[in-house]
Amino acid sequence: MEKIVDLRSDTVTKPSLAMREIMAKAEVGDDVYGEDPTVRQLEEMAAAIMGKEAGLFVVSGTMGNQVALLAHTSRGDEIILEANAHIYTYEVGALAVLGGLLPKLIEGNKGKISPEQLKKAIRPLNIHFPQTTLLCLENTSNFGGGTVISVEEMDQLTDVAHGYGLKVHLDGARIFNAAVYLGVPVRELVKGVDSVMFCLAKGLGAPVGSVLVGSKEFIEKARKYRKMLGGGLRQSGILAAAGIYALENNIERLAYDHLLARKLAEGLAELPGLYIDLDTVQTNILMVDIVREDLNSTQLVDILKDEGVLSSAISEKRVRFVTHRDVGDKDIDYTLQVMSKIMMAK
Ligand SMILES: *Cc1c(COP(=O)(O)O)cnc(C)c1O
Helix, strand or coil: CCCCEECCCHHHCCCCHHHHHHHHHCCCCCHHHCCCHHHHHHHHHHHHHHCCCEEEEECCHHHHHHHHHHHHCCCCCEEEEECCCHHHHCCCCHHHHCCCCEEEEECCECCECCHHHHHHHCCCCCCCCCCEEEEEEECCECCCCCECCCHHHHHHHHHHHHHCCCEEEEECCCHHHHHHHHCCCHHHHCCCCCEEEEECCCCCCCCCCEEEEECHHHHHHHHHHHHHCCCCCCCCHHHHHHHHHHHHHCCCCHHHHHHHHHHHHHHHHCCCCEECCHHHCCCCEEEEEECCCCCCHHHHHHHHHHCCEECEECCCCEEEEECCCCCCHHHHHHHHHHHHHHHHCC
């Protein structure tokens, strides 16, 4: 079969042979009874890397974020999010359905909100108002185009939030991409937040799983909510083993994913009919806008698919490409060649 270059998402990465071998040999037990040593090892390792007290292995980023919201808030609370936040846009309305929460959205700049915007969004005490109890941040910002929030910016936002008595949850699905981009230890980047969810099944290449970290007390509450949502797993050490392998072996590679995204962006930026804000191409996500009347994103995605290149239509004129460990330099060359042929035609 002809080769497919799959740039839809970094979630498409498949576990390597070495990872599968580690999974097959994992020591396991019943994790609902707290008896799976490999799950415990992953949870402790994740907590140590993030500089937090405890960790909780969950099946997906969505589950990690949602149990975090449940553990931090009460029904009827208001929580602050950037307008395109994954927690608000892409998690099936769970914050309302499960948490009974009101979202207060702030229109950010490339996925980032400012401390001034945050201050204005927090409700003052008034019998008529819901209580604002949580700030959610996202780093890197998926819909911002993989953009990074710096250590200083994170600290400023968490200081404001804590000053008003709010807790802070970080949707850090791709927090390692942010840390690699900034060249700082990940714990430095997350030191001010109360909880972090990060994904093992994206650029880190594990088949399943995310980890939520925070204080011991918070994780105990989250563990109970995980069980409530059906996320209490049994011999899940088989999955956790892949996560441990990913944390030990696959973080460094992210820098190369960023390099490939940059190369693709710079090549595409030279083609007619496309616009790319190169400032936003910081990590492994690339947003490309079509600036031609006669072509929309679903058409471009279809034409690319016929040539063996997979991408995602994000809006009418916007296409997303994501680099990851299962694509290489030659795949990017091929993608550029195909895109050039498409955009030069007519
Ligand atoms: C992918 C993603 C999630 C959720 O991950 P799933 O494992 O697909 O549920 C959460 N937040 C962000 C920013 C993401 O990109």
